[in-house]
Amino acid sequence: MTEPTSTTTAPSSEMISPERFAEMATRIESEVGGFIVGQHQLVRQTLISLIAGSHALLEGVPGLGKTMLVRTMAEALDLGFSRIQFTPDLMPADIVGTNIIVEEGGERRFRFQQGPIFSNLVLADEINRATPKTQSALLEAMQEHRVTVMGKTYTLAEPFYVFATQNPIELEGTYPLPEAQLDRFMFHIIIDHPPYDEEIDVVRTTTAIQNPQLERPISGDDLIAFQRLVRRVPVAEPVMRHALDIVRATRPRNPDSKDFIGKWVAFGASVRAAQYLVLGGKARALTSGRYHVSFEDIRALTHPVLRHRIITNFHAQSEGVTTDAIVDRLLESVPLPRSGM
Numbered sequence: 001m002t003e004p005t006s007t008t009t010a011p012s013s014e015m016i017s018p019e020r021f022a023e024m025a026t027r028i029e030s031e032v033g034g035f036i037v038g039q040h041q042l043v044r045q046t047l048i049s050l051i052a053g054s055h056a057l058l059e060g061v062p063g064l065g066k067t068m069l070v071r072t073m074a075e076a077l078d079l080g081f082s083r084i085q086f087t088p089d090l091m092p093a094d095i096v097g098t099n100i101i102v103e104e105g106g107e108r109r110f111r112f113q114q115g116p117i118f119s120n121l122v123l124a125d126e127i128n129r130a131t132p133k134t135q136s137a138l139l140e141a142m143q144e145h146r147v148t149v150m151g152k153t154y155t156l157a158e159p160f161y162v163f164a165t166q167n168p169i170e171l172e173g174t175y176p177l178p179e180a181q182l183d184r185f186m187f188h189i190i191i192d193h194p195p196y197d198e199e200i201d202v203v204r205t206t207t208a209i210q211n212p213q214l215e216r217p218i219s220g221d222d223l224i225a226f227q228r229l230v231r232r233v234p235v236a237e238p239v240m241r242h243a244l245d246i247v248r249a250t251r252p253r254n255p256d257s258k259d260f261i262g263k264w265v266a267f268g269a270s271v272r273a274a275q276y277l278v279l280g281g282k283a284r285a286l287t288s289g290r291y292h293v294s295f296e297d298i299r300a301l302t303h304p305v306l307r308h309r310i311i312t313n314f315h316a317q318s319e320g321v322t323t324d325a326i327v328d329r330l331l332e333s334v335p336l337p338r339s340g341m
Contacts, residue, residue, distance in 0.1 A: 281293040
């Protein structure tokens with residue numbers, strides 16, 4: 001097996017119009033919707049994360065289709081897919097790979113054996129079951145798109161994403177993700193039980209014979225071009241400032257922060273949250289067929305961007321105040337600029 005190198009050539013983003021972008025996004029959602037009943041907002045947020053070139057953390061009780069969603073999205077986008085089941089005995093080498101001894105021409109030498117991290121879309125299933133040492137094996141890959149083994153660096157093929165899942169109701173034998181790793185996920189997406197009508201459709205379709213045919217509207221190269229187009233979307237100065245105002249309002253040491261922030265929040269969001277709000281807003285605008293970012297694009301993504309970046313204190317925990325409730329109050333306290341967009 002040869003050592004991996006980074007080598008994916010994508011078509012120029014200038015060749016992709018916003019209209020084609022929106023059309024492809026709709027087709028992808030339609031294809032995934034053939035396998036995932038309902039959950040339209042979940043599919044849209046997952047797609048936004050992918051076309052923005054970022055990672056996502058999915059949280060929900062077992063049986064809500066988290067693994068099926070990620071696998072189906074990988075197939076619809078023609079991406080290489082690998083699934084890593086995180087367990088307490090999982091070691092870093094089980095993720096990134098290791099050097100093995102091989103015999104060639106009568107001589108023994110080390111050869112790097114790639115781990116499952118060498119794929120386009122990696123599902124880190126139940127990531128909080130692994131020890132912090134193993135969790136940290138993902139840090140370099142998620143940030144730098146490369147891994148280092150015994151002092152040698154290997155570049156991951158593009159595009160590269162980590163989608164992680166965790167179970168919110170099982171705490172025994174789990175290791176909470178450190179803030180540094182949580183911050184590398186663009187979105188923290190909460191998956192809840194679907195409404196009654198959608199849930200009965202899930203039961204009906206999954207207990208019958210299934211033979212859906214999945215088409216692939218775009219390729220991995222197209223996805224990279226889409227990511228470049230997202231970066232080119234213009235953002236008006238008031239919209240950019242509004243995103244930053246929301247993020248700065250989460251920080252209790254900010255002199256302009258509201259009283260409830262000082263009461264409930266230990267640490268607020270970093271500048272990376274503002275970056276992800278703007279980047280996600282660009283992707284959301286394009287999936288809606290627009291080539292400009294609105295205030296609504298920013299505010300619609302505030303919960304998945306901020307809910308894992310706001311660290312609550314003892315008072316919030318004792319009063320049962322969730323980060324989602326704090327974000328709700330934030331959106332009420334940070335008004336839209338009068339000009340509107």
